[in-house]
Amino acid sequence: MGKTLQVAADREFDQSKTVVPAEVARGIYIENPPGAQALKLMHLLISIAGGRMADDVQHELRMADMKAIEGMRNHDRASLRTLFIELRGAVIAYDKSDEKAQIIGGFLDEVRIDYRHEASGDLLLKWWFGRTFRRIAEESNHWAIFDRQTVFALSSKYAILLFQHVASLANLHRVDSKTFTVAELRALLGVPAGKLDRFSNLNTWALKPALAEINQLSRLDLTATPRKVGRTVASVEISWAVKGTGAKATAVRELKSHSVGRKTRRTGTIEGMAAGPVAFPTSGGIGFDTYWLKLKREAGCNMDNSRIADQFRVFCRSKGIGLDARNIGKVFSDYCGQVGRV
Numbered sequence: 001m002g003k004t005l006q007v008a009a010d011r012e013f014d015q016s017k018t019v020v021p022a023e024v025a026r027g028i029y030i031e032n033p034p035g036a037q038a039l040k041l042m043h044l045l046i047s048i049a050g051g052r053m054a055d056d057v058q059h060e061l062r063m064a065d066m067k068a069i070e071g072m073r074n075h076d077r078a079s080l081r082t083l084f085i086e087l088r089g090a091v092i093a094y095d096k097s098d099e100k101a102q103i104i105g106g107f108l109d110e111v112r113i114d115y116r117h118e119a120s121g122d123l124l125l126k127w128w129f130g131r132t133f134r135r136i137a138e139e140s141n142h143w144a145i146f147d148r149q150t151v152f153a154l155s156s157k158y159a160i161l162l163f164q165h166v167a168s169l170a171n172l173h174r175v176d177s178k179t180f181t182v183a184e185l186r187a188l189l190g191v192p193a194g195k196l197d198r199f200s201n202l203n204t205w206a207l208k209p210a211l212a213e214i215n216q217l218s219r220l221d222l223t224a225t226p227r228k229v230g231r232t233v234a235s236v237e238i239s240w241a242v243k244g245t246g247a248k249a250t251a252v253r254e255l256k257s258h259s260v261g262r263k264t265r266r267t268g269t270i271e272g273m274a275a276g277p278v279a280f281p282t283s284g285g286i287g288f289d290t291y292w293l294k295l296k297r298e299a300g301c302n303m304d305n306s307r308i309a310d311q312f313r314v315f316c317r318s319k320g321i322g323l324d325a326r327n328i329g330k331v332f333s334d335y336c337g338q339v340g341r342v
Helices: 003-010 036-052 077-089 131-139 148-153 157-167 182-189 199-217 245-256 262-267 290-298 305-319 328-339
Strands: 017-021 059-062 091-096 101-106 108-114 124-129 143-147 177-181 220-229 232-242
Touching (some): 003 017, 003 036, 003 131, 003 143, 017 036, 077 108, 091 131, 143 157, 148 245, 157 182, 157 232, 182 232, 199 232, 199 245, 199 262, 290 305, 305 328
Antiparallel strands (some): 017 143, 059 124, 108 124
């Protein structure tokens, strides 16, 4: 048995973390990767199995238990059927050079959705992992430990695939960057052939949004530096650093905030506020939050970021205004305008 299974077994008590074989986390063997929701389901299935992920046994999960998990609450039989089909279609392919053999298999062998109690709002999910995945897990001596809430909060396939790859490297000694050819980066992000062919499109629609979302929600700060040969981008260096205490607290606060308005807060734009509430942080300052900083600056306020946040929360309590009120952005902007320059 490899070390990964032992680590997974030792951490089965911790429902906030998922231990994944590094070979799977880095996606180096995965072809035809599924979408974001199916990737989240993959992490959940591995987490439930824990140290038994390499065993040829049936694993089970009740829908009621899934609905208690933030980020996995809105599924029904139809949506789960679609996600399991996606996972079943993902291909694990790799070369065993010592045996001069190529291995092609899958993540799942069979899934059974028992809906006999569906009328009462419950389903029983049963699954068997595929032989190829079980062999990788059995032989793995390298692992990645993910914060489950972060993975479930990421909204795009590109962000999840990039995050799980980098997070599996982040704890390696003296490793804080990795360079990918453009072809390798496309494969890592799961970009299908024929889509986002130009690097400018890949950068705009896949890489930059993934970096922004990871930086907003995780303990890591990622940057991407294109490397050119002549006028053509030939490779991209992805570097990362673990956030300081203040930035980590901001990421944790964002994970606890309502997901509605998260993109608006990430991009720092005011457009989209009508789509739903943008919750003001319940504690701490706004020094790392571009959305609230933008509103403050545009209102002409230069008060300390921690002080303005504390005083605004006191103001909202005195007026009976919830920090997740639909118009909380406008309320904060008006308040900053009243405070002005100090």
